[in-house]
Amino acid sequence: MEDIYYRYMYARARFRKGDFDPSGPIDEGVFIDRIASPPIVTADHSDPDFHAAIYWRDDAIEIEPEELAQYRKYVTEAGPFPRRRDVEADEEDL
Numbered sequence: 001m002e003d004i005y006y007r008y009m010y011a012r013a014r015f016r017k018g019d020f021d022p023s024g025p026i027d028e029g030v031f032i033d034r035i036a037s038p039p040i041v042t043a044d045h046s047d048p049d050f051h052a053a054i055y056w057r058d059d060a061i062e063i064e065p066e067e068l069a070q071y072r073k074y075v076t077e078a079g080p081f082p083r084r085r086d087v088e089a090d091e092e093d094l
Contacts, residue, residue, distance in 0.1 A: 002032050004039045007075050012050050014081075015061070015071065040076070 006022055008030065013020035029045030044051035052060035053068060054075050063071070070082030 002034060002039045003078065004041060004075070005030065005032055007078065008041045008044075008054070011054070011071050011075050011081070012044070012047055015050060015063075016047070038076075 005026075009027065010020050010022075012018075027044075027046055029043075030041060031043040033040050033042045041051060041054070049060045053063065054072055058065065058068065061068075067082055070079070073079035074081050
């Protein structure tokens, strides 16, 4: 499976505070365009709002603009993974 799939699924799981098992079953609702260069996620029927936020809609999910930019860079360009929101909040309380 394409690296884009794993980056996308990992980012979605972390944003939704869930788990992603890369050795688990493929999510049949996530579609990849492998012909595009680089490959892109063209649809996510399991979480269309997260997909929309990653690819075009800034207001599709509740997230700070800087954090959304980091998620987009991670998914689409294999950039560094954004810091988790709950970790940053905990660090501010120290």
